[in-house]
Amino acid sequence: MTQTSIFGFLSLIFWLLMLIVSLKYVCFVMKADNDGEGGILTLMSLAIRNINSRRAGMVILAGLVGASFFYGDGVITPAISVLSAIEGLELIAPSLADFIVPLALVVLTILFAIQKYGTGKVGKLFAPVMCLWFVMLAVLGISGIMRHPGIVQALNPWWAIQFFQQYRSASFVALGMVVLSVTGAEALYADMGHFGKKPIRIAWGMLVAPALVLNYFGQGALLLSQPEVIKNPFFLLAPDWAMIPLLLVATLATVIASQAVISGVFSLTRQAVRQGYLPPMRIIYTSDVESGQIYVPLVNWLLYVAVVIVIVSFKSSSSLASAYGIVVTGTMVLTAVLLSIVLVKNWGWKRRWGGDDARCHVGG
Template sequence: MQAHNKQALAGITLAAMGVVYGDIGTSPLYTLKECFSPHLGLAVNEANVLGILSLIVWGLLLIVSLKYLSFVLRADNRGEGGILTLMALARRYVVGPKAWLLGMLGLMGGGFFYGEVVITPAISVLSAVEGLEVITPAFKPYVLPIAIVVLAGLFLIQKHGTASVGKLFGPVMMLWFGSLAALGLHGVISNPAVLAALNPAWGLQFLLHHQAVGFLALGSVVLALTGAEALYADMGHFGAKPIRLAWFCFVLPALLLNYFGQGAEILSNADARANPFFHLAPQWALLPLVILSTFATVIASQAVISGVFSLTRQAVQLGFLPRMEITHTSDHEIGQIYIPLINWGLLVAVIAVVVMFQSSSALAGAYGIAVTGTMVITSILACSVALRGWHWPAWLVAPLLAALLIIDVPLFAANVVKILAGGWLPLTIGVAAFMLMSTWKQGRKLLMERLNEMAIPLEGFIENMETYSPDRVQGTAVFLTSTTNGVPHALLHNLKHNKVLHERVVLMTIRSEEVPYVEQAQRIQIERLSNSFWRVLAAYGFKETPNVQEILDLCEQQDLHFELMDTSFFLSRETLIQTEREGMAPWREKLFVWMSKNALRATDFFQIPSNRVVEMGAQVEL
């Protein structure tokens, strides 16, 4: 049994290596190249090389090893991780204005993730294909077209799911990290002096000596840390233990060796700084290395694409985005989903970014601001959870937060100065995503207020219907309603226009909870309101997709029977009208109305048989 558990753990750890560490594992392709790029003007000498290496090494140790793996991974919401999950966890323990502020920070972090996910595939694949230029400059005109073809192929296969190719992720990334370690070891053996960079004094001396340029160099050093957020976001898929094992036993040693090897290569050959990663390899290994690095960057891109699908579903379920089509690509893995709107939007955005920036060096100017912004937000939210949720003493949390921000804020500030060099792109995407999510949340809240103002109290209405019943027709009417306080508008409209009531009326409310999964035993609550009126409350977590048929099956188990061919589903379809009433700013009202018009129909989202649905229109003044 123990041997079986060890084997299972090894398999999960290998899979985690393939998915979780794809992004951070491909950072050696471009990090050191950018640190010594002409825009910083750093001379190639021992002090500068060891200084940069020291900053990278201690960044990996402090931010990835200590902050994320030792601290943030503790903040799991029933095993799940990610910025919106962390936000939901923090808001559970905090009330009042502080809860609103934490919610805004979480949305901002989610927005930054959307900004990051556009850049990651572009810079990763471009930096891999650019290795062809090291083989011979004759390949240069083909780099861009090859990168676009690879990226287009990646997005085109998404609708088929990643279960089959996913099995290759672990072995390919294991080969990749093995290659990183081997190349790095070769470089270190040729110049062991680079290992002195393990002393943090080199990094501090570099910052103190170069000051302004040293501060700007942090904007390139942070490229080594991109993907750290994925460790937390993918916790629900693999668990904390395999993620930690993969990092400390394999990924971290391979990355450190490779960075040291690149540093040694630059010291022995100053021209190698143009692309130190590929210069580490002997000439015969260049083409296989380009092919392997392209596979590795595709895997890294796949990980962030899957991450943005997961984040989007969480945002929809938590009420931050309108309903949209979500397809499950696996019968076995609930986490494997495909969202067409997001996929095609990303494809267009990523190819536009590749065409606009044309090289990984140009893209490096755009990369980092979203990543470091998310890091700052994660520190604040995680410390809020530690203080309120875990009841850590304030004297411990306060210095911990200060220590985290002392590292995170300078990294963020160093990237803010890159706004004109391309940093505006992820920032713009992040702000746009934040505005969409906050507008939808606020708009839905305003809509509920307006509907409640118009609503008739349910208790008196049911009593009246039972006492002075209108004509009854055979069958069951299920009215989907978002509130439990008032009479559903679809019910009122049906009475007004058809002047009949069904023999049995079921008021069904589907709620999203701020937990990833809801236990099957707690999925539904059934309440009999009168002889002919019933209430069904169904709860789903933010990692689950609601399904009306599943709710009906669970009702059957509690002796509330439905004959589908004798059941009609009534939905209210609101037509929103802008007014001068106090609520949201006019432009946000317009945006909310537009988002509402383009939301997926409730029939499709809740998977209700379309031939059993009746939609009743209602006009609502915002």
């Protein structure tokens, strides 16, 4: 493991976060809403408004394939997120390795069982945990960066270019792993109806993005001085006394990340029912204030069964990583295709590049 590989990897992560999440999703994709709702089916419905019927069929196909990918995301995200957090048990007590899968199933059973109470009520429990989680990420990252301050050079995109030049074909394999750092972006858009644009943009710009960047760079700094921690640099970034608290908060945070995807699946299902792509089913509105906060019992429990099957079959987060990357990148590519149609046909970017539609306020 060389300095070029670590700096290049971090540079790729940073610029993917900036370009994919901050620019593509927070600035542009989130502008494409339908009465406050987001998601790939919303983008599809906007894209077909100003194109002829011959091309509309291809756009609808792209939207439905993208929706299918997102349903796959709704299955894999809870499985891989919770498994990856609970796998930290192996570092604390290797003898507990056999309990990772059963514990993951217990945690996810509780998560799916409380969905009926609605995003708003569940969110009140989760919000303090997420604030604590991102503060912990930032603090751990800063502690790592202080060991090797030169790691901040990786902000320069030159290192990403050097990485591709030096490792060539291997760099594209690495890019497949780096893309996992932006896997939550599609759920961010799908959850727009649950939380609104402004809260999501403020949370991303003021808390989430800085904390993630600091933590990734902290892990990189640790790897520069201790390459042997490559197996799990995140948990090993923490001092020994903080391992158990970090494991607990990490588990709660991954449960909340899973909640975000589940909420997105509920929104996607309602859109599919409204547009006639799914049969009518029971949809429960869980908030008197936010119409986007819903619960779909049938989808909830079908999703739960699928997640259980995936966990029992794959047993570890590393085994799920490749499938996770395919699902997420598939959705992102189709979102980009549909967004390009909306930019040209709906917003007139072919005639006037930029303008009011190009303005973005990440922090609010």
